[in-house]
Amino acid sequence: MIGSPLPKEPLQVTALLGNARSDRHDAVHALEHEGRVEVIDIARADAARTDKVREVQIxxxxxxxxxxxAVLHLDNTLAIVLRVDSGARLTLVPHDLQSALRLGHWCGNLHWKVSFAEGVMSVPLDGPEARYRARLRDLEGLASSHIAEPDK
Incomplete structure (x- = not known):
């Protein structure tokens, strides 16, 4: 393995160091090119080990x-980054620009954490699907939708 050798003791993390997608992007990206980034996949509530089997206590x-x-560890030889498995997502494909604007405004007022890709809005489900669909009932006809399960 390129990077730091695995320590005998678990890595203890008591504070986050930033985010690999924003304020720590450049530093993490540079280490990524050298194969020196480890990722912890976490399903909402638990984190166990990095993809390199390094034990981390958070x-x-x-x-x-x-x-x-979230960046859990960062030095000149190694970055450890968190990848959160957000579970199922409600994917909305607006029919036109006006529909996209109305849906975006509506989801913002509901304080949903929406991510955007080309022509698609994606809402992580943090509860029953029916609750989300009920909140969108007044906007029926503005978009097609489906539930996307996370890749395993």
Whole structure:
């Protein structure tokens, strides 16, 4: 393995160092080109080991929350980044620009965490699908939709 040898003791993380998708992007990206980034896949509530089988213990203060891209460790030889498995997602494909604007506004008012790709809105389901569809009932006909399960 390129990078730091596996330590005998678990890596203890008590604070997040930023996010690999924003303020720590350049540093993590540089290490990624050298094969020196490890990823922890976590299903909402639990984290166990990185993809290189490094044991990591995470104990954060209540004002910090784990989010996709969180940087847990970063030095000049290694970055450890969190990848959050958000579970199922409601995917919305607006029929036109006006529909996209109305859906975006509506989802924003509901404080949903929406991600956008070309022509698609994706909402992580943090509860029953029926609850999300009920909230969109007044906007029926603006988009086609389906549930996307996470890749395993």
């Amino acid at each position: 104990a954060l203060l209540r004002d910090q929350s784990l989010e996709d891209g």
